[in-house]
Amino acid sequence: MSMVIHVVTLFPEMFSGVFGTSILKRARRDRRIDIRVVPLRTFGVGPHRQTDDYPFGGGEGMVLRADVVVPAVEWAMMHQASPARVLVTSPQGRLFDQRLAEELAQSEHLIIVAGHYEGLDERARLLLNAEEVSIGDFVLTGGELPAMVMVDAVARLIPGVLGAKDGARHDSFSREHGWLEGPQYTRPEEYRGLQVPEVLLSGNHQAIRAYQESMAELWTKTRRPDLLNPLSPEGTHDEGRDID
Secondary structure, three states: OOEEEEEEEOOHHHHHHHHOOHHHHHHHHOOOEEEEEEEHHHHOEOOOOEOEEOOOOOOOOOEEOHHHHHHHHHHHHHOOOOOOEEEEEEEEEEEOOHHHHHHHOOOOEEEEEOOOOOOEOHHHHHHHOOEEEEOOOOOOOOOHHHHHHHHHHHHOOOOOOOOOOOHHHHOOOOOOOOOOOOOOOOOOOEEOOEEOOHHHHOOOHHHHHHHHHHHHHHHHHHHOHHHOOOOOOOOOOOOOEEOO
8 A cells, every 4th residue: 555645735736846757756656655735725714715814812924724724634534544644834843854754654644734824723733633844944935845845755765666675775864873975976987087986996895885884974074963963862853636
């Protein structure tokens, strides 16, 4: 059975290019993953399909209505037998990292709600037992881009999605020690006076492995030293319709 991901969004048209191209397109074609986009406005209230309203207590901006978000997510739940893990994109959420991507990749059904405006009515989060997730300490105009990032990061961890059997295992952050991946080279062996390291041409797999490990450690130490000594084993947590 393939993983099912529903994305609930005000702007479903934004996803056709990303989900219909390259690796995600192939993964969907091969039924490794089933991605469905749910237009939130379909569940809007009133003749104008209203999805948001002014916040109680005053303040700037608008808030997504609970009586719109909850029915949309419940609709997605009804169209898949497996229990769903519900995520909401939010700057207040847990930081999305490779560890969380690997955790989510074990799920059979994910529902991602793309947040907008000042967020969604807190009652929707409580009723849906939704988890807030952030892709970084910055604010975007909407949750569609974070939803795309999360789907892409999770999908490539599903067996069979990548061409290489263990391709994702050797990515940056995915290695056993969580280091960055070191430098990569391909043909030609010499370009504008710069040579491919000789050890990579030697055919000595043990030496190549040792070189790659040493370069991974060096790059991590110089570029992301925080990864060598994480604060805790769990890291820091501060924070449909088909597309053809």
